[in-house]
Amino acid sequence: MPLAVMSPRTGPTAEARKRVTRAEELRLQIADEITRGRLPPGTTLDETALAARFGVSRTPVREALRELAASGLVDTRPHRGAVVARPSLERLQDMFDVMAELEALCAGLAALAMTPAERRQLDLLHTQMGEMMRAGDFAAYREANEQFHTSIYAGSHNDYLVEITLGTRRRLSPFRRAQFHALGRLALSHREHDQVVTAILRGQRDAASAAMRSHIGIVHGAYEQYAQTI
Incomplete structure (x- = not known):
């Protein structure tokens, strides 16, 4: 079933949209792995390793982890990186x-x-x-x-x-x-x-x-x- 897509009057550049799409894909994939138990709480999420695994730069990885932190699935700490978490x-x-x-x-x-x-x-x-x-x-x-x-x-x-x-x-x-x-x-x-x-x-x-x-x-x-x- 085709999904309707609305075009904004003005929007980000193609490169920016591509980066957002990659960040969204990463967010969904990492979130699925966390909620399905494949990445248990306490697992370190290294930006460089994730970027290499998914074949992307660190920018979309960083954006994805930021979104996951807002959901309570990732805990980010200064100088300690990101680790898998679970909201209470x-x-x-x-x-x-x-x-x-x-x-x-x-x-x-x-x-x-x-x-x-x-x-x-x-x-x-x-x-x-x-x-x-x-x-x-x-x-x-x-x-x-x-x-x-x-x-x-x-x-x-x-x-x-x-x-x-x-x-x-x-x-x-x-x-x-x-x-x-x-x-x-x-x-x-x-x-x-x-x-x-x-x-x-x-x-x-x-x-x-x-x-x-x-x-x-x-x-x-x-x-x-x-x-x-x-």
């Missing part, structure tokens, strides 16, 4: 609590503000994700899942809310991605999405907010369940 249960709970409220607000506003075209696109994406789920296409579903949530943020038609929600999701993305490894998670995720979509399409603000808040809470629980297995 309390810290992670706080992050998910805020995420749940932000996304609930987005879903509630989207139920009122989404245009007919936006509602059709959301419904179509949800249908396509059902096909991915039934096919067991983990990678495609995970990619589409980000677009699903982003579409709901955009549907709120509140630019500031979108900005802070995306920022919070970025910090939580390693844990949200990891939770899909929990047994049966794709089917459950799609079922939870169905409740959100149904409420939005019916224009039911309170129901949409409640469904999204519940969904994010379940995502957190699924991650904790998965984390106990690694």
